[in-house]
Every structure is written in C-alpha cells, then in structure tokens.
Amino acid sequence: MGKELLNWEQGRWIGQTLEVPNGVCAVPGNDLDGPPEGLAYTEEVKAATDHLYPLVEDFIPEFEWPAYAPLVHAINVLKTQKNAVVLAHNYMTPDIFNLVGDYKGDSLGLAIEATKTPADIIVQGGVHFMAETSKILSPDKKVLIPSMRAGCSLASSITGADVRLIKQRYPGIPVVTYVNTSADVKAESDICCTSSNAVAIVESICAEWGVSKAIMLPDEFLAKNVARQTDIEIIAWHGRCEVHARFSAQDVRDMRDANPGVVVLAHPECPPEVVAESDFTGSTKAMSDYVGEHSPGKVILLTECSMSDNVAVANPTVDFVRPCNLCPHMKRITLENLYECLRDETNEVLVPEPMRSQAHTAVQKMIDVSFPKEKGYFDPKSPIKDIQVI
Ligand code: 13P
Ligand code: SF4
Numbered sequence: 001m002g003k004e005l006l007n008w009e010q011g012r013w014i015g016q017t018l019e020v021p022n023g024v025c026a027v028p029g030n031d032l033d034g035p036p037e038g039l040a041y042t043e044e045v046k047a048a049t050d051h052l053y054p055l056v057e058d059f060i061p062e063f064e065w066p067a068y069a070p071l072v073h074a075i076n077v078l079k080t081q082k083n084a085v086v087l088a089h090n091y092m093t094p095d096i097f098n099l100v101g102d103y104k105g106d107s108l109g110l111a112i113e114a115t116k117t118p119a120d121i122i123v124q125g126g127v128h129f130m131a132e133t134s135k136i137l138s139p140d141k142k143v144l145i146p147s148m149r150a151g152c153s154l155a156s157s158i159t160g161a162d163v164r165l166i167k168q169r170y171p172g173i174p175v176v177t178y179v180n181t182s183a184d185v186k187a188e189s190d191i192c193c194t195s196s197n198a199v200a201i202v203e204s205i206c207a208e209w210g211v212s213k214a215i216m217l218p219d220e221f222l223a224k225n226v227a228r229q230t231d232i233e234i235i236a237w238h239g240r241c242e243v244h245a246r247f248s249a250q251d252v253r254d255m256r257d258a259n260p261g262v263v264v265l266a267h268p269e270c271p272p273e274v275v276a277e278s279d280f281t282g283s284t285k286a287m288s289d290y291v292g293e294h295s296p297g298k299v300i301l302l303t304e305c306s307m308s309d310n311v312a313v314a315n316p317t318v319d320f321v322r323p324c325n326l327c328p329h330m331k332r333i334t335l336e337n338l339y340e341c342l343r344d345e346t347n348e349v350l351v352p353e354p355m356r357s358q359a360h361t362a363v364q365k366m367i368d369v370s371f372p373k374e375k376g377y378f379d380p381k382s383p384i385k386d387i388q389v390i
Contacts, residue, residue, distance in 0.1 A: 007153075009238070012238050013157060013238075014153075014157055014220075014238055014239055014240045014245075015152075015153030015154055015156055015157040015239050015240050015241070015242055036070075036071065036336060036339070036340075039070035039071060039074055040070055041066035041067075041069055041070055042070075044073075045069050045070050045073045046069065048073050048076075049069040049072055049073050052069075052072060052098070052099050053065055053069075055094075055098040055099065055313060056068075056094050056095055056098055056099065056313075058094075058309075058312070058313075059093075059094045059095070059309060060095065068095060068099075068335065071335050071336060071339050072095070072099045072100060072335070074339055074343075075100045075335070075338060075339050075342060076100060078339075078342045078343060079100075079102070079342070082120065082121050082342065082345075083118075083119050083120045083121065084119055084120065084121035084122070084123055084342060085102040085103065085117050085119040085121070085122055085123070086100050086101050086102050086103075086123045086125050086338070087101075087102070087103050087110045087113055087114065087117075087122055087123070087124055087125060087126065087130075087134065088100075088101030088102075088103065088104045088125035088126070089104075089105070089106070089107070089110060089125060089126035089127075089130060089284075089330065090104065090105065090106060090284040090285070090288065090304075090306070090307050090310055090311075091126075091284070091303075091304040091306050091307055091327055091330040092104075092125045092126070092306060092310075092330065092333060093306050093309075093331070093333075093334075093335075094306065094309045094310055094313065095335050096125050096333065096334075096335055096338060097125070097306070097309075097310045098310070098313060099335075100125075100335070100338065101125055103117070104310075105284075105285055106194065106195070106196055106283045106284040106285035106286075107130065107133075107179050107180070107194040107195070107196075107283070108179075108194040108196045108197060108283070108285070108367075109285055110124075110126065110130055110133075110134070111130075111133050111134070111137060111179065111194070111363065111367065112367060114133065114134035114137045114138050114141075115137045115138065115367070117138075117141075119141065120141060120142065121141065121142045121143075121144060121342070121345070122134050122138065122141050122142070122143045122144070123144045123145075123146065123338060123341060123342050124143060124144065124145045124146075124349070125146075125333055125338065126145075126150070126330065126333070127150040127151060127152050127155075127327075127329045127330060127333075128145060128148070128150055128151055128152070128155070128182075128329075128349070129152055129155045129179065129180055129181060129182060130179075131143050131144075131145040131349040132182065132183045132186075132349055132351055132359075133179055133186075133363060134349075135183075135349050135350065135351050135356070136183060136186065136351055136356055136359045136360050136363055137360065137363060137364070139351075139356060139360075142345065142348060143348065143349045144341050144342065144345060144346070144347050144348055144349065145333075145341070145347050145349055146332075146333045146334065146337040146338040146340070146341040146347065147332040147333055147334075147337055147347070148347050149329075149332050150329045150330065150332040150333055151329045152180050152241075152329055153239070153240060153241060153242040153329075154178065154180040154181065154218050154219050154239045154240070154241050154269075155180055155181050155182050155185075155218075157218045157237070157238070157239030157240070158181060158185055158217055158218040158237055158239055159182070159184065159185065160182070160184030160185050160187060160188045162185075162237075163175060163177070163185055163188035163189065163217065164188055166215060166217070166237075166390065167188070169390075170215055170235065172209075172211065173211060173213050173214060173215050173235070174190040174191065174205045174206065174208075174209050174211065174214050174215070175188070175189045175190050175191075175214075175215045175217060176189070176190065176191055176192070176193050176198075176201055176202055176205060176214050176215065176216050176217070177189035177191070177192050177193070177216075177217045177218075177362065178192070178193060178194070178195075178198075178216070178217065178218060178219050178222060179192050179193070179194050179363070179366075180218075180219065180241075181217065181218060183351045183355055183356065183359045184355055184359075185217070185218075186358075186359035186362050186363060187354075187355045187356075187358035187359040187362070188358075189217070189359075189362045190205060190362065190365075191204075191205045191362050191365045191366055191369075192362045192363045192365070192366040193216075193366055194283065194366070195222060195267065195268050195269065195282070195283040195284075195376075196282065196283035196285060196286060196376040197366065197369065197371060197375075197376055198216070198222060198226045198268070199226050199229045199230055199375055199376070199378075200369055200371035200375045200376070201366055201369055202214045202216065202226055202230060202232050202234070203230055203232060204369045204371075206232050212231070212232055212233060213232065213233040213234075213235065214232055214233075214234060214235070215234075215235045215236075215237075215390075216234050216235070216236055216237070217236075217237040217239070218237040218238075218239030219236075219237075219239050219240070219241060219269055220236045220237065220238050220239060220240060220389055221240065221241070221244065221245065221268070221269055221270060221271050221272065222268050222269055223235075223236030223237070223387065223389075224236060224271075224272045224384070224385070224387055225268040225270075225272055225275055225281070225378050226268075227385045227387045228272065228275075228378070228379070228382040228383065228384060228385055229378055229379065229382060233387075234387050235387065235388045235389075235390060236387055236388070236389045236390070237389070237390060238389050238390070241269040242327075243269075243303070243304050243325045243326070243327045244267050244269035244270045244271075244274075244302070244303065244325070245269075245270075245271065246325050247266070247270050247271070247274045247302050247323070247325070248271070248273070248274065249271075249273040249274055249276065249277045251274075251323065252264055252266075252274060252277035252278065252302070253277065255300055255321060255323060256277075259298055259300070259321050261297065261298060262296075262298045262299065262300055262321060263279050263280070263294070263296035263297075263298065263299045263300070264277065264278045264279050264280075264299075264300045264302065265278060265279065265280045265281070265282075265287045265290055265291070265299060265300065265301050265302065265303075266278035266280075266281045266302040266303070266380075267281070267282075267283070267284065267287065267302060267303040268281050268282070268283070268378050270302055272384045273384070274302060275378055275380050276380050276381075276384060277380070278302065278380045279380065280377065280380070281377065281378035281379075281380055282376055282377045282378060283376060284303065284307055286373075286376055286377060287301055287303065287307070287311070288307075288310075288311050288314075291311050291315050291318055292311075292314065292315060295315065295317060295318060296318060297318070297319060298318070298319040298320075298321060299318055299319070299320055299321070300320075300321045300322075300323060301320070302323065303325075304325060304326065304327045304330060305322065305325065305326045306326075306330070308320045308322045
C-alpha cells in the first residue's frame with residue numbers, strides 16, 4: 001500500500017495529497033511529553049479519570065496516562081461549565097473518541113446530532129466541512145474546530161463556481177453533493193448526501209424531479225459505487241478521498257492470502273474494484289454496526305486507521321488486521337488543541353448568509369429523506385459500470 005497518490009491525474013485536480021515526505025501517512029498529533037502548563041495530575045484528576053483509563057489502555061501506556069488525564073479532565077470540566085459538546089467522528093484518535101467525545105458517529109449521524117443537541121457550543125471532533133455542516137444546521141450555536149487546517153481532499157477538489165458551471169452545462173439534472181464539500185458547494189446543490197444514504201438520496205431526488213439522471217459531486221469512486229446500486233444514470237466529478245483511493249484490489253487479495261478467513265469491510269469512497277473484493281461495504285457507522293452484529297473472528301476495515309482502534313474497543317473479541325491509511329486532516333485534531341480551542345473559544349467556524357441558508361436547504365432536504373438502513377449498504381457483487389466523469 002505504499003503507492004503515491006498524485007493530486008493531478010490526466011491534467012485534472014483530484015484533491016489535496018498528504019503533506020508528508022513519502023506521501024503515505026502522518027503521525028497522530030497526541031504525542032504528549034506532559035500535561036500543558038497549568039494542568040497537573042492531581043489526586044482530584046486521578047479520582048475523576050481513573051475509570052476512563054480502561055477505554056484506552058490498548059493505546060496509551062500506563063506511565064503516559066498522567067500526561068493525558070489532566071487534559072481529559074479539563075476538557076470534561078469545561079464542557080459542563082460552558083454547556084459544550086464534542087461531536088467526534090469515527091476517525092478521531094481513541095483518546096478523543098473514547099474520553100471526551102459526547103456523540104460519536106459517521107457524517108450523517110454527526111449532522112443529525114448538530115440539529116438536536118441542546119448545547120451552546122459544538123466542538124467538532126472532525127474536519128472543516130463537518131464543522132461547517134454543524135454551523136449550517138445550527139446557526140445560533142458557537143461551532144469551534146480545534147485546527148483550521150483540518151481539510152479534506154474531496155472538499156478541496158471542487159468549488160461553488162465549478163458547480164455553477166456544471167448546472168449551466170447540464171440543466172434539468174439534479175446535483176447531489178456529498179457532505180464532504182465546502183459550504184459554497186453545498187449552497188449550489190439541490191440536495192446533499194453522505195456515504196450512508198447516497199443511493200437513497202439519488203433515487204429520491206430523481207423521483208421528485210421525474211428524471212433518470214443525477215450528477216454526483218465530488219467523489220468519483222462514491223459515484224461509481226452508487227451507480228452500481230441503482231438504475232439512475234450517474235454523472236461523476238473527479239475528486240478522490242486521498243485515504244480510500246490508496247487501497248487497491250490487489251491489496252485486498254494479498255491481505256486475504258495472508259489472513260485466511262478474514263472478513264473484509266470497505267468504505268464506498270474506495271475504488272469500485274476494491275469494493276468488489278470486499279464482503280461488505282458501507283459508511284463508517286455501517287462498518288461499525290456490521291462488526292458489532294456479526295462479531296467476525298478476524299476483520300479488516302478498509303478505511304482510516306483510527307476506525308479499527310475505535311471499533312476494537314467495543315468489540316474486544318474480534319481480531320483486527322490493520323492496513324493503515326491515516327487521514328492527515330483528521331489527525332490534525334488532538335486532545336491538546338481541542339482543550340485550547342474550548343478553553344479560549346478560538347477557531348470559530350462561520351458561514352455567511354445567504355450561503356448558509358442555501359446550504360441548509362440542501363443538507364436539511366437530505367436529513368428529511370427516510371430510508372431502510374439496508375439501502376445504505378453497497379452490494380460488492382453488483383457489476384461495475386462505466387460512467388461519465390466530468
Ligand atoms: P462517513 O463517516 O460518513 O462514512 O464518512 C467517512 C469519511 O471519510 C469522512 O471524512
Ligand atoms: Fe476527506 Fe478522506 Fe480524510 Fe475523510 S478520510 S476527511 S474524505 S481525506
């Protein structure tokens with residue numbers, strides 16, 4: 001899996017590459033030498049956090065816990081004082097996910113939670129487009145992100161101006177936009193989708209418009225995987241998730257050879273040939289649910305590294321093979337910058353009007369579509385289709 005992903009392919013920008021010399025992955029930021037200034041591992045901190053350590057004992061050696069516990073305690077105290085919540089995506093490191101995350105889940109789950117939480121402050125344990133989505137849905141709340149540099153190769157592959165041109169070129173065809181986009185792209189879209197509802201959304205908007213074609217932006221691979229599950233003709237954009245694009249069908253075959261009987265779960269941002277080699281494909285929540293419901297003896301999650309760590313905590317009897325593709329953007333969120341961001345209320349994410357209300361229409365329209373959860377699963381056996389990529 002040491003392949004280089006270039007950000008240009010056949011003259012087209014497919015997204016942002018990893019900012020490390022070998023282009024493979026970045027190291028998680030939580031490399032603490034000791035608690036930040038002003039925080040100490042006191043008896044009070046110890047008493048308040050001892051019960052949490054078992055959740056991360058596989059990731060944090062016991063001798064390092066005194067460096068983590070004061071931060072965890074300080075964040076949890078600040079959350080109560082400020083009526084704040086941490087919405088943690090499944091790709092957050094296990095310390096954030098297990099110790100300070102109030103709501104944990106996939107992009108759809110986090111978006112829905114943003115509409116429901118009674119908190120005054122949302123701290124987004126995730127990347128910038130997720131924080132924007134929270135602000136779009138909850139304009140009266142203060143939305144903070146621990147690192148403004150937590151981007152996404154998909155979000156950086158397309159702009160609102162691109163979408164306006166696409167709509168001019170393809171009038172009468174609905175534009176379905178993945179939530180992994182900036183607010184200006186969402187504002188230009190007819191409806192949003194996530195990896196857990198993409199097929200249902202495409203079919204719902206086409207039924208509403210009385211058409212049999214949809215444009216899906218910006219993830220080429222998600223669009224190709226959706227096209228395999230529906231009779232709707234899909235036109236795709238050429239963006240890529242720099243994490244999932246790195247997996248190949250040969251990788252999966254090699255992993256199966258090395259691990260006989262292993263169950264392979266893939267995310268639909270993987271290339272269709274990878275999905276075809278998997279046993280099950282769905283969103284991060286769908287993968288997590290699959291492991292919980294089926295308790296496979298040995299499993300591989302073809303997705304971001306922290307996901308296996310987090311699912312493993314809830315499924316101690318399952319053996320996880322861990323092919324590792326870290327998302328450098330997700331890894332810019334650390335316990336330390338999360339603490340500083342909540343303490344100082346810095347890095348507030350704002351979305352100007354009327355962009356916010358236009359984007360809100362597209363995101364809320366997505367949330368309002370109900371569908372059976374099986375509709376969110378991708379059948380690896382369905383034939384791969386050759387679709388138009390613009
Ligand atoms: P989901 O959690 O919605 O499956 O998305 C995965 C992802 O790559 C988010 O950046
Ligand atoms: Fe974007 Fe991929 Fe990282 Fe998700 S995992 S934030 S889609 S680059």
